[in-house]
Amino acid sequence: MSDSASSISDTPNNQNPQNQSSGRELWSSRMVFILAATGSAVGLGNIWKFPYITGENGGGAFVLIYLLCIASIGIPIMMAEIMLGRRGRHDPVTTMKKLARESGHSRSWGLLGWMGVIAGFLILSYYSVIAGWAMAYIPRMASGAFQGLDAAGVNSVFTTLVSNPEVLIAWHSIFLFMTMMVVARGVRGGLEKAVTYLMPLLFVLLIILILYAIDTGHFSQGLTYLFNPDFSKITTDGVLSAMGHAFFTLSLGMGAIMVYGSYLPSKTSIAQASISVAFMDTLVALMAGMIIFPIVFANSLEPSAGPGLIFKTLPLAFGHMDYGTLFGTLFFILLVFAAWTSSISLIEPAITWGMKTFQISRTKTSIIAGIFVWLMGLLTVFSFNLTSEVTITSTISTKYGEFVILKDATAFDFLDYLTSNIMLPLGGLMIAVYAGWLMKREYSREELNISSGLYTLWSFLVRFVAPLMVVIVFLNAMGVVAFVRTIMGV
Ligand code: PFF
DSSP, rough: OOOOOOOOOSSSOOOGGGTTTTTOOOOHHHHHHHHHHHHSSHHHHHIHHHHHHHHHHTTTHHHHHHHHHHIIIIIHHHHHHHHHHHHHOHHHHHHHHHHHHHHHHGGGHHHHHHHHHHHHHHHHHHHHHHHHOOOHHHHHHTTTTTTTTHHHHHHHHHHHHHTTTHHHHHHHHHHHHHHHHHHHOOHHHHHHHHHHHHHHHHHHHHHHHHHHHHTTHHHHHHHHHSSSSOOOOOOOHHHHHHHHHHHHHHHHSSHHEEEEEHTTTTTHHHHHHHHHHHHHHHHHHHHHHHHHHHHHTTOOOHHHHHHHHHHHHHHHHHHSSSTTHHHHHHHHEEEEEEEEHHHHHHHHHHHHHHHHHHTOOHHHHHHHHHHHHHHHHHHHHHTTTTTOOOOEEEEEEEEEEEEEEEEOOOHHHHHHHHIIIIIIIHHHHHHHIIIHHHHSSHHHHHHHOOHHHHHHHHHHHHIIIHHHHHHHHHHHHHTHHHHHHHTOOO
């Protein structure tokens, strides 16, 4: 592969001596891998989702738990997932089967890959709709529609947008088409290069917005909300969401990072790459929080406004700052780019698996997958308008109390809950168990190639801390922990 190319199609590559046996192209350099993995990690999860779920869960305590999860579960599992991908050098299903065979375990580990394929599919169905909202804001920003509007005015622009299914479907279709185009070509050199410039630009815009947030006079109130934990505000479900979000934001638990790892040259340090990606991802999320909450408080808005939060707050900032039209337009363009580089990684596990299983071309697989994702996306589109009243509530009642699993959840809420809070942590748990307990230690040692002290730390986190935390948080959300505590009288 040439130096500058970062294509990752499955064509044979004879130029790379490390990889002749597997016939897969590799990333041209460590930097390209970090860029691509950061591109996957940094997306709507950081700028759209992190602020609104923080607001729904009362702020500081949620943020603290989220940060703890990133450090103790996220980074070690990211290392494990990249490592499995690089050792397997295939799609997630085949990789898991191959590794299981290599270490003498059951082929049912392929199920882990399967769950990832399905999770990516489901996430992309709603991700594309929300990215469509961001796209819809570009012409509105550019035409100066938000100039001088107050909170009520901005709110009504958002409400009008989401209550119109045709418009949402149009933007969802455009975004999904853009995603499938890149995926179908299998060569993403152009996009990755663009990201080299766009990411720093996004960063600059976030800094400009932080300056605006400071100017609102409510910056310290925003910081207190974000960083001063008040544990009385956190629920068991909030803890589950914080953990689920750690997986979502780092693109973990569903094979996306595993597929990216499968293109990683053998010499690259997995630990360094994982830490850089997690650091940049967390930084972007915290910056988004530091921007949104001061604006929320300065305009007496509700932090718990839900999925529309950034669409109701950021235009207020742009509508009142110098060059707001320019910065606002640029911001939403960059947000769409960030979502784009994430969405291609969401569907990549399904594509690599589909091509291999049905022996059809990348293009055909992409078209078929695109049609299914598009149809599934309609569920999310309608849950903000036509079917917004159709909700489910799910509770488990025991002698010791009633545990609410889902409350008045629309189809979108349900999809989000199922994927982020259940499927990704479950996938992550399986990755941790496989990498920590079942994979031969000589293999993981060889792949990670870190000092023995660091290896012991990683091994401890991946064998004990991460699995136990995931299991406890699951049991907690299901009310089992409360149940046990009640009968034991503690
Ligand atoms: N990490 C992405 C974000 O924060 O927007 C979303 C995502 C991408 C999740 C890829 C999972 C994934 F495999």
